[in-house]
Amino acid sequence: MAIEITRPGKYSLILSTPVMPAAGTVGFGDDFARLIDYERLGAIVTNPVTLDRWNPASGTRVVSMDAGILLHTGLPNPGLESVLLRYRSVWERLPLPTILHLVGTNIAQIRRAVELADDVDVVAGIELGLADDISRHDAAALVREASMTEKPLLARLPFYECYQLAMPVVDAGADALVVSAAPRGTARDPHTGRLVSGRIYGPLIKPLVLRMVGRLRRDVPAEIPIIGAGGIHAPQDARDFIDAGAVAVQVDTATWAEPKMLERISRDLGGWIATRKKDALMDEWHPDMG
Amino acid sequence: MVRNCSPLILKVMKETQAYIERIKRVSRDYQRLELAVDRSLSSLRAGQAILSRRVEKDYEVQHWNPYLRELWFPVEVQDSNIIVIERPAREDFIPGQLLSLIGPVGNPFRFRRKLRNILLLAYETPPGPLLLMLPALLSNQVSVTMILMGSSRAYDTGHLPEEIEILLAEDDLSWPDMVMTLGWADQVFALVGQGNELSYFEQLLQLVRGRRSDVPENYMFGVFQRQLPCGVGACCACMLRARGGAKLQCVDGPAFDLTTLRLD
Numbered sequence: 001m002a003i004e005i006t007r008p009g010k011y012s013l014i015l016s017t018p019v020m021p022a023a024g025t026v027g028f029g030d031d032f033a034r035l036i037d038y039e040r041l042g043a044i045v046t047n048p049v050t051l052d053r054w055n056p057a058s059g060t061r062v063v064s065m066d067a068g069i070l071l072h073t074g075l076p077n078p079g080l081e082s083v084l085l086r087y088r089s090v091w092e093r094l095p096l097p098t099i100l101h102l103v104g105t106n107i108a109q110i111r112r113a114v115e116l117a118d119d120v121d122v123v124a125g126i127e128l129g130l131a132d133d134i135s136r137h138d139a140a141a142l143v144r145e146a147s148m149t150e151k152p153l154l155a156r157l158p159f160y161e162c163y164q165l166a167m168p169v170v171d172a173g174a175d176a177l178v179v180s181a182a183p184r185g186t187a188r189d190p191h192t193g194r195l196v197s198g199r200i201y202g203p204l205i206k207p208l209v210l211r212m213v214g215r216l217r218r219d220v221p222a223e224i225p226i227i228g229a230g231g232i233h234a235p236q237d238a239r240d241f242i243d244a245g246a247v248a249v250q251v252d253t254a255t256w257a258e259p260k261m262l263e264r265i266s267r268d269l270g271g272w273i274a275t276r277k278k279d280a281l282m283d284e285w286h287p288d289m290g
Numbered sequence: 291m292v293r294n295c296s297p298l299i300l301k302v303m304k305e306t307q308a309y310i311e312r313i314k315r316v317s318r319d320y321q322r323l324e325l326a327v328d329r330s331l332s333s334l335r336a337g338q339a340i341l342s343r344r345v346e347k348d349y350e351v352q353h354w355n356p357y358l359r360e361l362w363f364p365v366e367v368q369d370s371n372i373i374v375i376e377r378p379a380r381e382d383f384i385p386g387q388l389l390s391l392i393g394p395v396g397n398p399f400r401f402r403r404k405l406r407n408i409l410l411l412a413y414e415t416p417p418g419p420l421l422l423m424l425p426a427l428l429s430n431q432v433s434v435t436m437i438l439m440g441s442s443r444a445y446d447t448g449h450l451p452e453e454i455e456i457l458l459a460e461d462d463l464s465w466p467d468m469v470m471t472l473g474w475a476d477q478v479f480a481l482v483g484q485g486n487e488l489s490y491f492e493q494l495l496q497l498v499r500g501r502r503s504d505v506p507e508n509y510m511f512g513v514f515q516r517q518l519p520c521g522v523g524a525c526c527a528c529m530l531r532a533r534g535g536a537k538l539q540c541v542d543g544p545a546f547d548l549t550t551l552r553l554d
Contacts, residue, residue, distance in 0.1 A: 024525065025520075025524065025525070026524050027520075027522070027523060027524030027525075027526075031520075031522045031523050031524040032520075032522055032524060034302075034303045034304055034522075035303070035304065035305055035392065035522070047524070047526070055531070055536075056526060056529040056530075056531070056536065060485065061527040061528075062358075062516070062517050062519055062527050064356060064357060064358060064517065065357070066355055067354040067355045067357055068354070068357050069357050069358060069519065071519065071525075071527060073525065073526050073527050073529070076526050076529050076536065077526075189485060190485075191483070191484045191485025191486070192485040192486060202354065202357060203354055233352065233354065234352065253357075253519065255520075256358065256359070256519045256520045256521075256525065257343060257354070257357060257358060257359060258343070258352065258390075259305060259392070260305065261352075
C-alpha cells in the first residue's frame, strides 16, 4: 500500500502505512527498537530539534493527571548539527523513512536548519513545529522560508491557533498539515504543590482534534493532506481520524504506556484502508491480523 | 554540552507479562507483591527497576488511569521467576492480577570493590529502592546503616533484616554519632522523595560535606525515582544536568555521583 502524505509533486512523501509516532515520542532514532517493530510503521518523526542546543526545563517536568499527563521538557536537544552527525547512520539503518521535526523561532535559524537538513539524504521530510503564540504573519514567513527545502515540508499547527494558521501556512508552501500539537495547560504538581505549565496528553484530546481535522478538511484545499495527531490511543481512534478526512495519523504518549499499541494501530489502519478501498466486508479485517 | 537523548547501546529491555502470585502485608502501611515474571527479569539487580501497568485479560480493554506506567523497584528477587515489590497497603491489588512489565530500566548500583561499610539515607520517601541491595551486602559481610529522615521515619522497619543498623534522624537531619558514621562509611546512597530531589540532594550533600574533610568522587550517590514517561531515553523528561554533559535517569541512572550533578 502507498499513502501519499504530502501534496503531489516532485518531492512528495509516500509511506507504506499511514501511522507514525508524533514528534517527541520515540526520540531521535531507535530508542524504542526493543519494544516496537519499526517495520510496521510508516515513518518516524524525530524529537524536536533546534538549530542550536537547548537545555532541559528546570523544575517539574511530568504531572500525572486523571487519564493523562502534563509534560514540560523544554525540548532539550544537542542542536541540529550534532543530531545529524550522530543519528544519520541510525536513520540509514532504520527500515522506514525519517521525518525531521524542526523547531525554529526566526527565519535565519530556519534557513540554516533547512540547508543542513537538505544535505542529509536519509531525511525524507521536514516537519516544522510552529510555536503556540505565533502570529499568522510570522508563521507564514517561517513556512515560506522552510519551503525552500528540497524535501517535503509538513507544518505542525499549534492547537489553539489551528484554524487561523492553516490557510496562511498552506499558502506559504506547506505540503501537508499536521493537526495538531498537543494543547498547553496548567496542573498542580502533587509532590511540590506548585502549578506547572506544559503540554497536555491523553485520550480526551482526541475529540477536540478530531473536530479540528474535520473542519480543516472542509476549509483547506483537497490537495493538501492532513495528518491527524492528538489523543489517539486505540485503533478505532485512528480510524476516526481517517473518517474525518486525515490521510495519516501520528500517535503520541499512548506509545509510552503501551508501546505495542503503536504497532497495533498501524497494522489495523493499514489493513482497514486497504480492505476499505477494495470494498471488503468490515469483518474481514481484524487489527491483530498479520 | 547537552546529552543526546538516545543511548548509544540498546539495553536488553523488553515488554513481558507477569501476574501477582501472592500478596503479603509486611507492616501497617506496606504490602509486598510477589510477581511471577518472565525469566528475563530474574537477573534484575539492585538499582534496576521495571515499568508496570495493570492489564486486563482481554487486550481490547485498556484503562488509562493511571496513565503512565509506574516505576517499581524490586525489593527482593526470590528465584528464577519471582520478584517482590513493596507497595503502599492502601493500593488495591488482587492475586492473579495481570501486569505488563517493561524492563529492566536503568543500571545496577556500582559498589566500591573494597566496600566494608555502607550508609543508606532515605529522606522524605520510603526506602524501597535501596532494599534489593541488602541481601547481597549482608552476605558479603558489609555493615549497613540506614538513616531514615523526615517523613521516612514513619516507615516501619520490622520486616527488614536484623543485621541492619537503623537510625532515625532528628528534625534537623542529624543523627547520633553522625560524624563517626559518615567517617566510617565507605560509600553513601541517598534516596529522596519526588518533586524536590535536587534541593533534597543538595541538603544531604552539604550535610555530609560539613562533617567530612572531603567528599571524593564515587562516594555519595543520589538515587532518583522520578516518574519516567518512556523509560528508554526517548522523551528526555528525566534529563539531569551533570558535569561532562546531561544524563538521563532512565538510561544512565538511577544513581548518580552527587558531586558531578548540577543541583542548583
